[in-house]
Amino acid sequence: MTEFLQQLLNGLSLGAIYALIALGYTMVYGVLRFINFAHSDVFMLGAFAGYYLAPIVARVFPSGSVAGAVVVLLSAMAICAVIGVTIEYLAYRPLRRRPRLTVLITAIGVSLLIEFTSQHRLVFGPSPRTFPQLLDARTLDIGGVAIGTTQIVVFVLTAVLLAGLTFVVQSTKVGTAMRAVSFNEQAAALMGVNINRIISFTFALGSALAGAGGVLFAMSYTKIEPLMGVQTGLKAFVAAVLGGIGNLPGAALGGIVLGVVETFAGGVQGLSNYRDGIAFAVLILILLFRPAGLLGRAQVEKV
């Protein structure tokens, strides 16, 4: 029983990070109907932003303080938002009226460009680095189940960000505009919605979440490197599809399901080698029976 609870906890904390990244994939898909493959690299850039910001912030706020960690997190999110908007402006906007496949291939190109530029020794270099400790990490023992303070931070922050996102999308003017663009771009434009601004905003929001995911991932696992987004980004993309791409709660649920399944598969002797494979097999199974994903409904409200 303890083992089960421990695994559940491990899976949830991994899944929470997948969920944060999956939200970015799903939001862009909702509005533009294409997969932004460069999203996983924005996640990586978020972790590196945190890596370079931490020593600077530590000069103002004592290292290990909550204020310092919050400043690092928010700055990394802001940097990623700017990067996301820039990518959209430079790479995707000129192709807005082209076939969707063109944009998709461009997205792969942008992703590879970021990955290989970052690996150059004048940028980050390809060697792994140790992420600085933003908060004092301790491990609590609750009835034999070990829970790290970092894990608690990850849970709380993910919940806060999810609630914030839901609020923005459902209850604000710009969120209504996002949903309108998602529903019918031309009609939204005729109603006076500034399409370009809404798309930029969508990218800013999604990229900020990826940045937060990057910092949280780096806090939990301490190792960062330019290719860290490849595997994690792929999982998050799968999570978005699993939950029903274009559906926000679906992306969050998909992330959690994937994280939990993967962790439990890792804990089975003889299967641990296939933990990724099993996670993807679950995806195939779910899509066989629910082609639109867990929460996806064909052509109903999508953002």
Add this chain to the structure above:
Amino acid sequence: MNRRHFLHAWTASAGFLAALLLSGCGPGGGGTNSATLRIGEFASLTGKEATFGQSSHNGTELAVMELNAAGGVLGKSLELITQDNQSKAGESQTVVNKLIARDGVVAILGEVASSRSLEAAPVCQNAKIPMISPSSTNPDVTKTGDYIFRVCFIDPFQGTVMANFAKDTLKAKRVAIFTDVKSDYSKGLAKFFKERHAINGGTIASEFDFNGGDTDFKGQLTAIKASNPEALFLPGYYTDVALICIQAKQLGLNVPIFGGDGWESDKLMEIGRDAVEGTHFSTHYHPDVGSPRSRQFVDAYKKAYGSSPDAMAALGYDSAMILADAMKRAGSAEPAKVRDALAATRDYDAVTGKITIDPNRDASKSAVILRVEGGKLKYLETIAP
């Protein structure tokens, strides 16, 4: 991964084609006729196992500098041409092809990781260019063919050493094994450890696998903890090992963790911090112990690079020195003659101990066991073959 695999495969094959096209212009200006002798080296100078490549390269470079300062080999100075494979699968083959076809090197030195040596070995064997691996311990490396040599011990010995260590020093009977399935080194070492451990009367609490380069190991570690082992054997490379030790500690898996020479790097302590304290591993060499030859090397290395050499540096140095020795004895740099001379190496006084190349083209040498203490590697004992 599919998308990336496809792209990687594509770029790798494009690089290979380019190398072939270049080689069409005839083996470059190097070879045996020019004023210098070109030696090729491939190493993981960057990436996941960067410190392996850098240490090994420093050692090799120091050897070449010393040889050239003493008048070179066969009246010619040595030119070391180094290629980086970025610790990536698929790259070694490309860069070694390039070294042989474009640069016309007479011999190849490299690599530390067995998987990458195994990748390059068939290329060298087909081109009939001698290759000396400084520190790949998987037995299959030299089985590729009669042009492939190494200057370190092999994993059947290392596995035995660590199984005996578990029995005698750790007094651990129930051991869990956690293997990197992406690494030939890790799989081989785990297998040989298990064989010896069974002979020693030990049992296996559980066996789990991970993929090198992963970041989350908690699924496996939680299950390992539930299997109640007395110790955890972890044959892997330092980056993964450090992360695993951190997560093991977070999960309250407080048993001795021990492994092999893949652990040796300052990065182990840098990433792992207090989580790797008190762990043990076996390796080839420690600067605190050794012959006058070794002390001489340590001084020269400190002067050149400002730090103490590790086992990878010492073996890199030995690989270049033993090549030069074979060339001198052959009286030629012709690959076939150098090969024969290498195979005939007997009792060569190397930094890491006496080297005799056995019929399998491996070196039979002793191992040392180190302990992480206060963020440093402390020498514990030497175990003779």
